[in-house]
Amino acid sequence: MRLKEGLTVRKVGDDYVIVAPEQGMVDLSKVYSLNETAAWLWDELDGKDFVVSDMVELVRNQYDVEDIDDTQLIHDMQELIEFFKVNDLLLTE
Amino acid sequence: MIEKTLYYNIADLQLEITLPKESDLSIILPNFQPFLSDFISDKPVSCRVYFSLVDLDFDRENSTLLSDISIIWGDRFTFHETEDFYWTLIQYGSDPSKYWKMRSSKDFKLNTIYCGNIGDKKNNFISWYCMVAFAQSALLHKCILIHASVVTNDKFGYAFLGKSGTGKSTHSRLWLAYLQGFNLLNDDNPAIRVTNDSILIYGTPWSGKTPCYINDVRPLKGLVRLKQAPYNLFEIRKNKDALLALLPSCSAIRWNKNLYSTLVNILIDIINLTTIAELQCLPNESAAKLCFNELNKE
Numbered sequence A: 001m002r003l004k005e006g007l008t009v010r011k012v013g014d015d016y017v018i019v020a021p022e023q024g025m026v027d028l029s030k031v032y033s034l035n036e037t038a039a040w041l042w043d044e045l046d047g048k049d050f051v052v053s054d055m056v057e058l059v060r061n062q063y064d065v066e067d068i069d070d071t072q073l074i075h076d077m078q079e080l081i082e083f084f085k086v087n088d089l090l091l092t093e
Numbered sequence B: 001m002i003e004k005t006l007y008y009n010i011a012d013l014q015l016e017i018t019l020p021k022e023s024d025l026s027i028i029l030p031n032f033q034p035f036l037s038d039f040i041s042d043k044p045v046s047c048r049v050y051f052s053l054v055d056l057d058f059d060r061e062n063s064t065l066l067s068d069i070s071i072i073w074g075d076r077f078t079f080h081e082t083e084d085f086y087w088t089l090i091q092y093g094s095d096p097s098k099y100w101k102m103r104s105s106k107d108f109k110l111n112t113i114y115c116g117n118i119g120d121k122k123n124n125f126i127s128w129y130c131m132v133a134f135a136q137s138a139l140l141h142k143c144i145l146i147h148a149s150v151v152t153n154d155k156f157g158y159a160f161l162g163k164s165g166t167g168k169s170t171h172s173r174l175w176l177a178y179l180q181g182f183n184l185l186n187d188d189n190p191a192i193r194v195t196n197d198s199i200l201i202y203g204t205p206w207s208g209k210t211p212c213y214i215n216d217v218r219p220l221k222g223l224v225r226l227k228q229a230p231y232n233l234f235e236i237r238k239n240k241d242a243l244l245a246l247l248p249s250c251s252a253i254r255w256n257k258n259l260y261s262t263l264v265n266i267l268i269d270i271i272n273l274t275t276i277a278e279l280q281c282l283p284n285e286s287a288a289k290l291c292f293n294e295l296n297k298e
Helices: A036-045 A053-062 A069-085 B030-037 B126-143 B170-176 B239-249 B257-271 B285-295
Strands: A009-012 A015-020 A030-034 B003-011 B015-019 B046-054 B066-069 B077-081 B085-091 B098-106 B110-114 B143-146 B149-153 B157-161 B182-187 B189-197 B198-202 B217-228 B233-236 B275-281
Touching: A009 A036, A009 B239, A009 B257, A015 B239, A030 A036, A036 A053, A053 A069, A053 B030, B003 B030, B015 B126, B030 B126, B066 B149, B085 B126, B085 B170, B098 B126, B098 B239, B110 B126, B126 B143, B126 B257, B143 B257, B149 B170, B149 B275, B157 B239, B157 B285, B170 B182, B170 B285, B198 B257, B217 B239, B217 B285, B233 B285, B239 B257, B239 B275, B275 B285
Parallel strands: B015 B046, B046 B110, B157 B217, B217 B275
Antiparallel strands: A009 A015, A015 A030, B003 B015, B066 B077, B077 B085, B085 B098, B098 B110, B143 B189, B149 B157, B149 B182, B189 B198, B198 B217, B233 B275
């Protein structure tokens, strides 16, 4: 899978957000919030093809998560992917 | 055609207008008159507008319709993109095939307007075209036009945002009536400019229904989104909520990634440098006083 192109994570005060301008006629532009880990992951994954295990590996290398097992991490990453999907933030094939 | 070129100093940016020599812009665009200026060599010309007496050849077949929604022009407005230009069209008269046109480079720096004979009366189409062009081109100079009503005292400007009909103008008038030393700077479309570590708010030639075209500037004290309520409640907005308070009042064209992204970056600078708040309010004296006092708390 791949993240939708042309979207940038920005820091606004304490929050990380993605502003997605609507490209249709009616302005339904949206602002999404990400937590710090998701924001970091977005930057890492942007423009690349990736699978869940890539995300787990990235998080393992970046964060101190030794006491979290793979099952839990995979579950968390799948939740994030689900969030991207529901909000139309993944590139559709 | 013998032409002349005039310069208007708006938000410390220069708008350059070139038109037939015999046309009198003091009559056609009286709202621009307070902004008329000599050319200033050390201020950027952010936007050039050229009036063509010859119709512009719009290739509809090879264009994409981006929008046909305009609160001001209704069904008469369409906005298109071709390979090299944006086209802002307004149908005029009763013949649906006749349009006034503005052809703009993708950064809106270079604009050509065809609107038949420019005439010799006040022309709101031309004023609006210039606003569209100026607003988009100004983004690249860290300047936005924002839908707001603004009051000033001798120290600061205070801007009120909100959906149409919320009572922005009414709230400004409450400040003028019940707080000392305040005047209206602009009632619809002021400009905000981010400079090195400070934010300035400027009057512009565009002020909606209120003829208030004041060429003046103040440091911006705060931006307050108004909502009607049966009580008065002032709350600071930070972080994402501050962005959500500002975004609906701004108008970068969202089909242009570069301009839109620039707008969001400017808004983030504004959020970092000034107070953003929401005021749920009644149209009364205590709403104005509450708002003023909260914004001036240290």
